[in-house]
Amino acid sequence: QVQLQESGPGLVKPSETLSLTCTVSGASISGHYWNWIRQPPGKGLEWIGYFYYGGSSDYNPSLKSRVTISVDTSKNQFSLKLTSVTAADTAVFYCARGRTAPSGTVEFDQWGQGTLVTVSS
Amino acid sequence: DIQMTQSPSSLSASVGDRVTITCQASQDISNYLNWYQQKPGKAPKRLIYDASKLEPGVPSRFSGSGSGTDFSFTISSPQPEDIGTYYCQQYDDFPLTFGGGTKVEIK
Numbered sequence: 001q002v003q004l005q006e007s008g009p010g011l012v013k014p015s016e017t018l019s020l021t022c023t024v025s026g027a028s029i030s031g032h033y034w035n036w037i038r039q040p041p042g043k044g045l046e047w048i049g050y051f052y053y054g055g056s057s058d059y060n061p062s063l064k065s066r067v068t069i070s071v072d073t074s075k076n077q078f079s080l081k082l083t084s085v086t087a088a089d090t091a092v093f094y095c096a097r098g099r100t101a102p103s104g105t106v107e108f109d110q111w112g113q114g115t116l117v118t119v120s121s
Numbered sequence: 122d123i124q125m126t127q128s129p130s131s132l133s134a135s136v137g138d139r140v141t142i143t144c145q146a147s148q149d150i151s152n153y154l155n156w157y158q159q160k161p162g163k164a165p166k167r168l169i170y171d172a173s174k175l176e177p178g179v180p181s182r183f184s185g186s187g188s189g190t191d192f193s194f195t196i197s198s199p200q201p202e203d204i205g206t207y208y209c210q211q212y213d214d215f216p217l218t219f220g221g222g223t224k225v226e227i228k
Contacts, residue, residue, distance in 0.1 A: 044208065044220070044221050044222050045208060045210070045219040045222075047216055047217040047218065047219070058215050059216075061122070061216060062216075094164055096164075101153065101212045102153070103153040105153075105212045105213065105214060105217060106212065106217065107155070107212055108167070111164035111165065112164065113163070114163075
């Protein structure tokens, strides 16, 4: 049974870098697309981006200049870094496994439970 | 980016009523549309994919239809456990985008 678990600081100061890790159990990090999605409190969902094990990545243009997603195969984990955060980045962050969709993009087939990150001094 | 416009933003229905949510894409997305259910404090759960295909194990009272730019999601006879927020999501192109959500209350 595949499980994804987010971890990282729940509080980040403005202008600093938000760093989260998603630990994957029950499946290898090899293959698949490894995604981050966020949801500000009381608001909708926003796809942040993915890293594909083969080495490619794609990010939402709205965040592209500030985002890096990477994979650590030795730990079966993948990570999110979001730089220069502001209060507008306060959100629940979800990690999700993806697979190739019929359209050629990605569909999510497993989600983590989510972790709240608050940006505040 | 493909914009997904979902309506209504909230609704209240009685047990047994028919509930319909609509989602409009800003451009043709074929049938590359998912519908998710999200309960408070939980990750979204996909109910419908390819606009009209039911995920295994999802009750048959849930259904989806549409193609191109106009889609709808129906709960034929809502049950108390169907409360939550429902989202459409396109996967025709990157960036993947979601509708704004519809909060469903069951009276």
